[in-house]
Amino acid sequence: MPEYRDAQGRRLEDYPRPSVAVDTAVLTLESERGLCVILATSGLGPRLPGTFVHPGETLADAVTRSLLDKTGIQGLSPTQLHVFDNPNRDDRGWVLSVAHLDTVAPDRLRLDHSLAEIRPVDQLPSLPYDHEGVVARAVETLRAEYRRSPDPRHFLPDSFTLRELHDVHEAIAGASLGRDTFRRSMLSQLVDTGDRTSGIVGKPARIFSRSEDR
């Protein structure tokens, strides 16, 4: 690649540049405690997992790498939320941080408990930098996604009952949702597999799957 120089004969590297970090709120569901976030616990007190972005990497690459290194989990589909850009937000110098949301289904969560802990989003400890704001944005973004679509983050397996989907939605919304309206709005967005549950008390439930990849 021919080296670039601007009108003053200078390269990009001759101008001051910020360090760029990523910080990620990984949200998951727990049956008892509802919507939770994963916090790294590496001596300095609880915080969101993050790292500096390396050359040749995308932001999503950096998120995935930081989650593996800092919490032992396999990242999925990081979504950008916001760039925190206060020039004085980090004592170490000029650091921009790109906040992300990621999600992991409870049954796929393999967490290294020596590195991380799981906390309900409404019972957070005090977090450094802008991390409490990141969690708030992550929760609001996830709620907006689930208002539009049955299970866009695949918290459930490929097929599931309406009851299971209802429980997921209530956990994410942090509120109860009304059986009738929920059923009607979801039926039009799901595919009936024709199968039924069996082996548990009560009338067998229809088993549905997502249409396309919603």
Place this chain on the structure above:
Amino acid sequence: MPEYRDAQGRRLEDYPRPSVAVDTAVLTLESERGLCVILATSGLGPRLPGTFVHPGETLADAVTRSLLDKTGIQGLSPTQLHVFDNPNRDDRGWVLSVAHLDTVAPDRLRLDHSLAEIRPVDQLPSLPYDHEGVVARAVETLRAEYRRSPDPRHFLPDSFTLRELHDVHEAIAGASLGRDTFRRSMLSQLVDTGDRTSGIVGKPARIFSRSEDR
């Protein structure tokens, strides 16, 4: 400030860092052509106004500076849209670009026409980098804001008639909106000033103002 060093005794500046740019889709309304975007026209072909972020600046500062320098307009309230982060997106090297949306009311637009032109968002020329995607995101974001609130970007002055508001919403939506439903949904979100229009044909219209700063 004591100089920061990490566990390897290195400073932040010892690690590779990207250049960080901002690019902004400034949207405005024209009575005949509807929703439009401002394009810089500086010899290299039309493109969104942008600049590299300087030390000590926020991203919003950089947006404001670039708009003044490249188009002669005074920026208002830049909103972050997305970070474009493909490591190879710029020939000059590793450059992240933070896309922004800004808006300017037609009567406050003082454009330097030797530097910039105004184009309807549905009649764009071919744009470099990710700039067509930026415009698309900007338009979608603005439309979402106006679905939720009467005039969050203050395209209209402090007081206005329902007709004027209706025209703004149709221009932004790029579609006609239905007089009755529009009226009903807006009345509950506006404050009746008690004044009426006068001097124009037809029944005088009530003049409303925004409640709070919506």
Place this chain on the structure above:
DNA sequence: CAAATAGTGTCTTTTAGACACTATTCG
């Protein structure tokens, strides 16, 4: 059969949309 859960039918309330009709101004 009793308890538990799934699913249906139906009624009411709310909201969206259409549209005719009235009201008030200018020229």
Place this chain on the structure above:
DNA sequence: CGAATAGTGTCTAAAAGACACTATTTG
């Protein structure tokens, strides 16, 4: 007065919400 625009009243259709009732399973 006629053209133009603002505002109201009312009807219908669709959606949201409540709730009783039926259906089918396990233990």
